[in-house]
Amino acid sequence: MDNFRQSQQSGSVTPSMRGHLNRSFPSSQSIASTASPGMSTPNSWSANEWLRGTPDTSPPSSGVGSPELKAKLPSEDGSVSPVEESIDPTSGPAAKNILVNVVDLNEQRVAAWNSAHLPIHEDGLLKVVRVARDGTLDTAVSLPGLAHPIELKARQPNLVFSTNVVEAIAEADIIFICVNTPTKMQGLGAGSMADVSAVEGATRTVAKHAREGAIIVEKSTVPCGTARMIQDILRHYRPDTSFEVLSNPEFLAEGTAVENLMHPDRILIGSSRSLAGFQAAAVLKDVYAAWVPTRRIVTVNTFSSELAKLVANTMLAQRISSINAVSAMCEEIGLGADVDDVSLAIGKDMRLGPKFLQAGVGFGGSCFEKDILNLAYLARELHLDVVAEYWLAVLKINEDQRQRFARNVVRELNGSLRGKKIAVLGFAFKDGTNDTRNSIAVHIIKDLASEMPREIAVFDPGCAAADILEEIQGIGLSPAQVERVKICSSWRECVQGASAACILTQWKQFRGRQLGNLGATAGKSAKPAGHGLAADGPGADLTEMGIMGLERRTRQEASAPSDDPLGRLRPLIPCPADCSHCGIGAGGMQDQEAVDWVEAAGMMQEPRWVFDGRNVVDHIELQGLGFRVRGIGKGFHAS
Numbered sequence: 001m002d003n004f005r006q007s008q009q010s011g012s013v014t015p016s017m018r019g020h021l022n023r024s025f026p027s028s029q030s031i032a033s034t035a036s037p038g039m040s041t042p043n044s045w046s047a048n049e050w051l052r053g054t055p056d057t058s059p060p061s062s063g064v065g066s067p068e069l070k071a072k073l074p075s076e077d078g079s080v081s082p083v084e085e086s087i088d089p090t091s092g093p094a095a096k097n098i099l100v101n102v103v104d105l106n107e108q109r110v111a112a113w114n115s116a117h118l119p120i121h122e123d124g125l126l127k128v129v130r131v132a133r134d135g136t137l138d139t140a141v142s143l144p145g146l147a148h149p150i151e152l153k154a155r156q157p158n159l160v161f162s163t164n165v166v167e168a169i170a171e172a173d174i175i176f177i178c179v180n181t182p183t184k185m186q187g188l189g190a191g192s193m194a195d196v197s198a199v200e201g202a203t204r205t206v207a208k209h210a211r212e213g214a215i216i217v218e219k220s221t222v223p224c225g226t227a228r229m230i231q232d233i234l235r236h237y238r239p240d241t242s243f244e245v246l247s248n249p250e251f252l253a254e255g256t257a258v259e260n261l262m263h264p265d266r267i268l269i270g271s272s273r274s275l276a277g278f279q280a281a282a283v284l285k286d287v288y289a290a291w292v293p294t295r296r297i298v299t300v301n302t303f304s305s306e307l308a309k310l311v312a313n314t315m316l317a318q319r320i321s322s323i324n325a326v327s328a329m330c331e332e333i334g335l336g337a338d339v340d341d342v343s344l345a346i347g348k349d350m351r352l353g354p355k356f357l358q359a360g361v362g363f364g365g366s367c368f369e370k371d372i373l374n375l376a377y378l379a380r381e382l383h384l385d386v387v388a389e390y391w392l393a394v395l396k397i398n399e400d401q402r403q404r405f406a407r408n409v410v411r412e413l414n415g416s417l418r419g420k421k422i423a424v425l426g427f428a429f430k431d432g433t434n435d436t437r438n439s440i441a442v443h444i445i446k447d448l449a450s451e452m453p454r455e456i457a458v459f460d461p462g463c464a465a466a467d468i469l470e471e472i473q474g475i476g477l478s479p480a481q482v483e484r485v486k487i488c489s490s491w492r493e494c495v496q497g498a499s500a501a502c503i504l505t506q507w508k509q510f511r512g513r514q515l516g517n518l519g520a521t522a523g524k525s526a527k528p529a530g531h532g533l534a535a536d537g538p539g540a541d542l543t544e545m546g547i548m549g550l551e552r553r554t555r556q557e558a559s560a561p562s563d564d565p566l567g568r569l570r571p572l573i574p575c576p577a578d579c580s581h582c583g584i585g586a587g588g589m590q591d592q593e594a595v596d597w598v599e600a601a602g603m604m605q606e607p608r609w610v611f612d613g614r615n616v617v618d619h620i621e622l623q624g625l626g627f628r629v630r631g632i633g634k635g636f637h638a639s
């Protein structure tokens with residue numbers, strides 16, 4: 001749960017302003033968030049991270065008493081846009097001086113967020129966290145063409161991770177609830193309904209401790225109607241206090257979290273269709289407007305917002321299942337039909353677009369499956385059984401795709417895995433993350449293990465061995481089967497003596513060294529020099545976005561890669577001597593070395609199969625090295 005609160009440091013919060021937060025713009029804000037991991041923390045700090053750290057001196061914006069705002073408020077039709085247009089979010093002081101408290105019940109996770117080893121791996125995340133959590137140093141930057149150096153003032157820390165849930169909630173102006181909402185595993189709706197008990201629990205704490213006027217933001221992905229449930233709980237505990245509950249679903253994807261947070265396609269805010277609701281939405285919009293163009297901030301009613309999140313995930317997953325269904329057809333048609341060609345061809349149609357058309361072993365992760373189940377459950381509750389079946393078919397195709405993959409492995413190895421070693425390259429549910437939750441690999445390993453192979457060796461360059469093991473132990477294998485699964489710390493150990501290698505995550509390391517395409521994703525987010533360099537001239541008061549532009553430019557001038565080209569970062573607090581994370585990379589990354597397929601060919605056993613579940617290797621090239629290769633949706637087999 002994220003709880004944004006007014007910054008005490010600024011000294012600008014007066015009791016009267018606090019009492020009217022949901023009716024006027026605050027002069028500075030404090031945000032608290034309960035639940036630190038996954039998306040919740042990046043979400044909470046992001047609001048803060050890109051904001052200027054300078055004390056706010058501008059007067060409070062007009063609130064409900066403002067004639068200009070009143071004049072434009074909608075009365076009957078519930079439309080939000082007139083209110084939006086009457087507000088210039090960039091002038092709102094809420095966009096400045098925000099203190100973000102991220103609170104979680106899980107002490108270990110909080111400790112990790114306060115260390116050099118964050119609990120999740122995301123490109124660029126550690127640096128962003130360090131800037132906000134630890135603050136920065138005074139620094140001066142000289143650039144060619146500028147007569148004077150640009151001076152950057154030290155930034156004070158304004159991101160705090162703790163387990164002080166009650167205190168953070170009590171201080172907050174805006175409280176984000178970002179707790180887990182898994183699929184229920186027992187009782188009514190088991191296997192399909194969302195378990196909102198963590199949201200209920202967090203809301204009870206909020207209800208007991210939030211100050212009057214605090215805005216409660218539902219950030220977790222929830223069933224439609226959850227905002228109403230939150231409102232009911234609040235009313236139960238605080239019948240005499242009114243709180244506004246907003247829906248503000250998160251759309252970031254793992255592996256690209258920092259990029260998605262900095263440059264979101266859209267920010268969705270759902271509010272009640274009331275004056276107080278519109279004003280609360282405007283306050284939240286003002287927070288985002290510090291770094292998101294206002295045209296990308298969409299305001300709707302609460303139910304639409306809750307529903308839109310579930311629909312977005314379901315339709316993304318539906319595209320993957322559609323192309324995977326096509327891949328199955330390509331394989332059966334033969335004649336050289338290639339699903340990647342089909343994706344390329346249809347993706348050129350502007351109405352379809354090229355994204356989410358990568359065929360593979362299916363989608364995994366903690367979101368798609370549970371959100372599809374959630375949407376289908378809602379359809380059933382509404383007695384729309386055909387609609388529910390329609391959505392559930394997306395999951396059926398996904399399951400069939402991964403089962404087909406495992407079946408093909410067994411078939412190509414003459415129908416039996418006994419006495420054979422199978423290498424599994426990739427366990428994370430996607431590349432760029434260390435998240436192992438609901439990975440496709442664990443399901444495929446389960447199917448392969450049922451054939452009692454000599455060994456299933458698993459290697460992932462991003463995941464901790466303990467996380468992989470935990471997932472494998474939770475999939476229902478017998479002790480004899482679990483014994484045969486070995487987690488490896490290098491690709492060499494993994495493929496040594498294997499009859500077949502299955503590529504299940506699209507890590508660029510698996511493409512191979514000699515294949516010359518390792519750089520395919522490198523620099524994909526590179527921006528031209530100077531991008532984001534907003535203010536010019538010595539002493540300019542740059543935003544964090546502007547400073548990033550300056551960093552890019554300095555890095556290019558120095559032509560030396562550095563995480564901290566301006567020398568702003570404060571040194572990390574040293575880890576204890578026995579820190580178990582220091583042996584591996586900062587994000588849990590263990591082995592960044594690319595697979596050398598020439599070497600692998602010498603290490604593997606006949607028949608040297610490569611089952612490319614993500615179509616990442618060059619099949620022709622691998623055949624030349626003596627491999628038999630089978631990809632996804634290739635109507636020809638290179639055996």
Ligand SMILES: NC(=O)c1ccc[n+]([C@@H]2O[C@H](COP(=O)([O-])OP(=O)(O)OC[C@H]3O[C@@H](n4cnc5c(N)ncnc54)[C@H](O)[C@@H]3O)[C@@H](O)[C@H]2O)c1
Nearest residue numbers: 034035037038039104105106179180181198202220221250
């Ligand atoms: N992970 C993502 O990429 C992502 C993206 C978009 C949306 N979401 C949604 O965000 C929500 C959270 O996802 P996640 O991946 O971060 O889940 P998670 O299970 O990794 O983390 C949830 C955290 O909430 C904490 N928590 C539970 N109850 C609490 C309470 N009362 N007070 C304080 N902390 C509490 C837990 O200790 C845990 O650390 C889910 O609804 C998910 O669907 C996640």
Ligand SMILES: O=c1ccn([C@@H]2O[C@H](COP(=O)(O)OP(=O)(O)O[C@H]3O[C@H](CO)[C@@H](O)[C@H](O)[C@H]3O)[C@@H](O)[C@H]2O)c(=O)[nH]1
Nearest residue numbers: 250251252253254356357358360362363364365367429430
């Ligand atoms: O063309 C594609 C694209 C993705 N995938 C797979 O789909 C899964 C999910 O990928 P992705 O959507 O990129 O990652 P998530 O972190 O699960 O993000 C999804 O789920 C989040 C949680 O709700 C949302 O916020 C995001 O918008 C939504 O993309 C992974 O296994 C991918 O390998 C494919 O097989 N083919």
